[in-house]
Amino acid sequence: MPPIVWSGDFSVKVAELDAQHKSLVELANALEESIGNKNKREVLKAALDRLLDYIAFHFGSEEALLQKYGYPEEKRHKKEHDEFSWKVLNMRGKWSIGEEVQITELHDFLSDWIKNHILFADKKYGQFLNSKGVH
Numbered sequence: 648m649p650p651i652v653w654s655g656d657f658s659v660k661v662a663e664l665d666a667q668h669k670s671l672v673e674l675a676n677a678l679e680e681s682i683g684n685k686n687k688r689e690v691l692k693a694a695l696d697r698l699l700d701y702i703a704f705h706f707g708s709e710e711a712l713l714q715k716y717g718y719p720e721e722k723r724h725k726k727e728h729d730e731f732s733w734k735v736l737n738m739r740g741k742w743s744i745g746e747e748v749q750i751t752e753l754h755d756f757l758s759d760w761i762k763n764h765i766l767f768a769d770k771k772y773g774q775f776l777n778s779k780g781v782h
């Protein structure tokens with residue numbers, strides 16, 4: 648899968664969240680670059696740990712804003728975050744007990760999530776937050 652190129656199409660028009668989304672894109676692209684690395688097990692562990700740390704920070708920021716401004720689809724949005732987090736935690740759990748987890752599997756999952764979640768779910772809250780004066 649080719650690297651993700653950030654464009655205005657991904658922008659939710661909230662500077663703080665756009666910056667965080669760009670960081671997620673950078674994580675996905677760094678993961679893509681590491682696919683051929685010979686130390687796949689260590690690379691995958693580092694990527695999973697970094698991703699888990701970052702999504703806890705990002706999802707927390709996003710959900711706090713949605714709650715603060717009373718976003719009507721807040722619960723559904725949080726559920727999507729929880730499902731994503733569960734999938735990554737599940738991959739990390741498999742890795743920790745020695746099961747095979749492919750870097751490509753994590754990369755493809757993350758890339759698909761970024762593209763679909765930001766372009767559809769996040770764009771909706773972007774318009775809502777903008778209407779509340781959040782930019």
